[in-house]
Amino acid sequence: MLVYRITKATYADRLVASGGAARWNSRGQFVIYTAATRALACLENVVHRSGEGLLDNFRVMVIEIPDTLPVVTIAPENLPDNWFDFQQYDACQRIGNDWLRMGQSAVLRVPSAIIPNEWNFLISPSHPDFSRIQLLRTEPFTFDPRIKG
Incomplete structure (x- = not known):
């Protein structure tokens, strides 16, 4: 399976x-966020x-x-109501932190908070299977100037 991450060229x-803390992990918990599509x-x-950051x-x-x-x-049905709201970050972070702590897999598939029925994939660099996950290539990416952040 291919997954995608858009990042500043310096880190690609x-x-x-x-x-850093994000929806599915607390600060100090190392996770690579990727998406099912570009x-x-x-x-x-x-x-x-x-918007400035897109330049x-x-x-x-x-x-x-x-x-x-x-x-x-x-699965979304196993999450609290309104899990996608910013106020629910702590509930989502607990789920992600538990996944990291239990070490069942190197990859966690989570629903997108932006687009229903779409998926993000979290990767744990500390999992033993992480070495099997490969960066195949990078491609240039420019945000269309009509997109406003």
């Missing part, structure tokens, strides 16, 4: 996580960056997750 040459990866950037030099990271690798899925 390797699979690393910042450890389009979803683009939208994720648009909602998390200001930098970006790349699409094309990442291969072997089909033989186990993937844990968090």
Whole structure:
């Protein structure tokens, strides 16, 4: 399976996580966020960056997750009501932190908070299977100037 991450060109040459807090992890928990499509990866950037932040030099990271690798899925129906609201970050972070702590898989499939029925894939760099996940290539990416962050 291929997944995609759009990031500043400076960080696009390797699979690393910042450890910054996000929807599915608390600060200090290292997770690489990817999306099922380039389009979803683009939208994720648009909602998390200001319009000015879309002017930098970006790349699409094309990442291969072997089909033989186990993937844990968090189904929307198993999440709290309004899980996608910012006020529910703590509930989602607990789920992601538990996944990291239990170490069942290197990949967690989570619903997109932006587009219903779309999926993001979280990758744990500390999992033993992480070495099987490969950055295949990077591609140039420019946000269309009509997109406003």
